[in-house]
Amino acid sequence: MNSQFTPAVLSELRQIVGQRGLITAANQLQTYECDGLTAFRVPPAAVVLPESTEQVQKILRVCHRERIPFVARGSGTGLSGGALPTEGSIVISLSRMNRILNIDIPNQQIVVQPGVINSNVTAAVSPQGYFYAPDPSSQTVCSIGGNIAENAGGAHCLKYGFTVTHVLEMTVVLPDGDIVTLGSKLPNAAGYDLAGVFIGSEGTLGVATEMTLRIMRKPETVQVILAAFNTISDAAQSVSDVIASGQLPAAMEIMDRLSIEAAELSVHPNYPACEALLLIELDGPQAEVDLQMAVVIDICKKNGAWETRLAVDENARFLVWKGRKAAFAAAGRLSPNYIVQDGVIPRTALPVVLEKLNAMAAAENLRVTNVFHAGDGNLHPIILYDRSNPGEEERAIDLSLRILDICVEAGGSITGEHGVGREKQCSMSYMFADPDLETMQRLRRAFDPLNLSNPDKLFPTPRFCGERSRGAYAPHPLETSGIAEVF
């Protein structure tokens, strides 16, 4: 236990959050020792469960005075170890701050607390014909606060943008305990765009305790087309041609043969058996979507789609998406262990990157299956392996690292939506040069000069990056139980 973490400090925290709001028993702390990246585990010194902004402020004042690091946590579904405790840190779990505070339909806004579950936001405004656009596939369990920390995406961010596009205003407790309002319910906030840099900062700049979100009018109609191709390249070319034709679909996804097979075994979406399945969703006014869909189908056929299947009614669309979203968890049916990656490449680099990736996998004698958000070039290669074969896990980890490297070399990114956290902090120095990282640190020091807010994350550190390694993916308990999918 951290030397600053005295009984007096504990009792002070207890006074702030009450007996029910403080966890110190070792067996209960276990729940908080990891997030969705279960290969990394560190038990926190204590967990506090505040119920108001004022309680968070008091907690951070204590942390600041005693120099105690803290890690804010939402639902713990993150995949990069963002909510992983730091040794001697406390975890601030925001799950009890889960109320929707105000709904303002005429201004298309909703005010919520950070522990509110993503899909509950849409549920709250759905009767009035509105929805909250960011839709990470863990949306039935992940929290808005966590979404803000990671700047969560989802399949539909091609058209609608990421969390940062949809958060108007936040109440934030800074690492020294000051309470500030970042952003604005009004269209323009004065001065530097602090809300813009806070979102996606992975909990390193403070704790958001209340947020105003933009809600959008539900589209009049939604249509999904499934197209079966003989090669991934043909499917990828169709994606490029759709873009070139001036359409902006709500989502464009590609699945390869292995992931289609896995999805079939798991949730039986009745996909055509093919080498590459392209899924395109269009939404908008009915007449407009009808016209666009005709163009899209034509493009797919010209690129060699031998089957196109249109899903118009809600049940058919649900089944299509269920298969797509289950593909990842379904990888467990193909192999006892697997690692998922989250690289991004320029869309046009797809055929070249896939070729390299397959050659690398073949050289290691490992199978890799691919599911990707083709519209925005976000790849989720899944490396299949068996831990019981000596040395295979190490080779799989190494391969997953090198896949990120080729994404960077193709002009892309090491993460599109899962975040850097602990998992990829050592890869940051492959994507960014030292001056780039040092410039980011200038921002961090302005918010958190004592480095208390989720320290040891996001940036490469000698302590963690002396030996470049990364853990294998182990499914989150929520995922294995079928409650949540991961992408």
Place this chain on the structure above:
Amino acid sequence: MISASNAALHTAAEYLALVAGGEFVSLEVDGVIYVLPKNTQQISTILEYATKNGLTVDPRGGGTKQRWGGGTAPHIRLCLSRLNRVLDHSWQDLTCTVQAGCTWSSLQQNLAKHGQFVALDPLFGDRGTVGGILATNDSGALRHRYGSLRDLVIGMTLVLPDGTIARTGGRVVKNVAGYDLCKLLTGSMGTLAIITEANFRLHPLPQYSRTFTVTASNAARLASLLAAIRGSHLLVQSLQLRRHKTDARLEICLSSDTAACQDALLEEMVRVEGLALIEADGASCLEREALFADGSTVIRVSTLPTNTCAFADELQRVFPKIDVVSISQGIGLHDVSLRGSPNEIMIAISQMRAEQKTAATVLHCGPGVTVPAFTVPTPVMSVMQAIKRNFDPKGVLGPGKFFANA
């Protein structure tokens, strides 16, 4: 302002001539050195020199928004006009990379070759540059549909005052690696670093576009129509309200395929309100530029979307001694031109700021008008000042800009 002797300026001009070439440096009669560097590396060298020698620097693009954010004359005016190329247009990836000194219209002309554009219609795009528009975070009527610059810029190359060259973001739209410093730099008025390159996400140019207007004696008469349009399924590209002394005019741009017959839907909505819909022969963004004519003071005010019409009317009622023209976006963003006695204008601005429900940023001060560019609560200002200190500890960039007393 840091004082510099004449001799120091002459020495600086000589050094800058070595860096950028003699023909690209001039010491003007106003005591400001104008330098036109060729590339990012030269900018780094110049900034490093300025920092070491206690000289202040203000970047300049097309000079169309030079006074936005206030500030005093710098020692060195760093002009980006030679960094004017579109470096890459990956049209199949819907992205582009462009140098900061490229004019907005030149960038858009390049992108239009593949039917794409950066979905933003800033002021003075014919002369205004990419860097200047980013630094001032300008936006126009297209914001209604596509959002503001922060939603469109995906990567940048920056030069910090100490000469550090840093890159942030990248060339892909989806990217959450590290802090998104593009957000911080957008709208920072050149006070933190000089932007030398930017990457944008692009949108397809709308294939159809029809503009309509509805006129009434005041904005309140148009309020329920505006609300109905905002809550409808119409594909609205822009939704603007122009209010001056005698009338109010709502301008609606639809970008739907004509076969979808959305104009008929709009016509019906207008008829229900007892108003008349007239088709116009094009968008009227030029009118927003007219707000800046004749020494007007121009402010940008935010309100809730539902207050758009009420605010536009109130401007006319509350400040009878000032000549007020406003162009408002349906999302609640108002560009307001104020003409009259400087004293009355300053009173009007502080009165608006005192009302907690509006945020007013001064874009351009007319003659005799002196007011802070913006006001924010103290704890937020402390964070902004800490960022400024960490990026620019010696106060080299944008002297007196942005922070009234920094």
